[in-house]
Amino acid sequence: MSAALLDPALKLAVGEADFAAAAERLARTGRTRVPGLFGDGAEALHAAILAPDQPWVRTFLNPLGADIPVATLDASSPEDQAHVTQQAYAGATEGLQFLFDRLRLGPAREAGAATPQILFDLLDLFNTEAFLDFARRLTGDDRIAFSDGQVTRYLPGHFLNRHSDANPKTERLYAYVLNLSPGWRAEWGGLLQFLDEGGDITETFVPSFGALNVFAVPQMHAVSTVAPFAGGPRYSVTGWWRAKPLERG
Ligand SMILES: O=C(O)CCC(=O)C(=O)O
Numbered sequence: 189m190s191a192a193l194l195d196p197a198l199k200l201a202v203g204e205a206d207f208a209a210a211a212e213r214l215a216r217t218g219r220t221r222v223p224g225l226f227g228d229g230a231e232a233l234h235a236a237i238l239a240p241d242q243p244w245v246r247t248f249l250n251p252l253g254a255d256i257p258v259a260t261l262d263a264s265s266p267e268d269q270a271h272v273t274q275q276a277y278a279g280a281t282e283g284l285q286f287l288f289d290r291l292r293l294g295p296a297r298e299a300g301a302a303t304p305q306i307l308f309d310l311l312d313l314f315n316t317e318a319f320l321d322f323a324r325r326l327t328g329d330d331r332i333a334f335s336d337g338q339v340t341r342y343l344p345g346h347f348l349n350r351h352s353d354a355n356p357k358t359e360r361l362y363a364y365v366l367n368l369s370p371g372w373r374a375e376w377g378g379l380l381q382f383l384d385e386g387g388d389i390t391e392t393f394v395p396s397f398g399a400l401n402v403f404a405v406p407q408m409h410a411v412s413t414v415a416p417f418a419g420g421p422r423y424s425v426t427g428w429w430r431a432k433p434l435e436r437g
């Protein structure tokens with residue numbers, strides 16, 4: 189599977205009417221969704237995310253700022269595994285906390301990980317002039333010059349509390365989320381929720397398969413907890429459209 193498959197799919201999959209409606213919605217509300225971004229390409233991306241032996245790490249706010257390899261957790265005792273979850277839940281009642289798995293594509297590629305090539309191709313595609321131009325036309329923002337990305341996996345009990353994505357150092361202009369879980373239902377949780385100053389939810393995006401969610405940064409949002417009975421993990425490729433590349437270090 190190569191970028192060659194994704195390139196034409198990208199152009200074909202987003203119809204002019206859907207694109208225009210999505211751009212209008214973003215201009216009006218600061219958030220939008222583009223349905224079926226890659227058409228059938230979403231199936232191939234979903235299959236790639238399921239490939240075994242990938243360097244998933246579990247991330248949550250902790251004093252060391254350390255992610256824990258999921259392979260390490262899987263090999264540890266149920267008590268140690270539960271301890272990580274308890275630490276995240278303890279800080280989640282108020283304030284910022286999160287718990288989910290992620291697969292960082294840049295480091296995975298550098299480490300020669302067993303990650304299917306199509307996921308690296310996707311990150312490359314997100315940084316082609318053609319795609320950046322798509323992003324600039326969708327947002328009307330000519331500053332967009334770079335896209336970063338990681339794969340995320342929310343298992344039952346995983347969540348991301350309210351936050352704004354503001355990060356002055358990295359010049360995040362827009363956040364994007366490409367949803368890659370087939371057949372997701374609202375009752376399964378994992379909802380992308382936008383909050384107003386009073387703490388009410390003003391809009392909710394169900395993570396519909398193949399849809400690209402885009403929203404202006406900063407704005408308050410959260411991912412609600414995935415239900416114990418969800419039909420599978422909530423998978424996405426997510427990141428930010430930026431004015432310049434991330435500096436290393
Ligand atoms: O997965 C999502 O829908 C949003 C993720 C998010 O807000 C983030 O990673 O900062």
Ligand SMILES: [Fe+2]
Nearest residue numbers: 352353363409
């Ligand atoms: Fe966010």
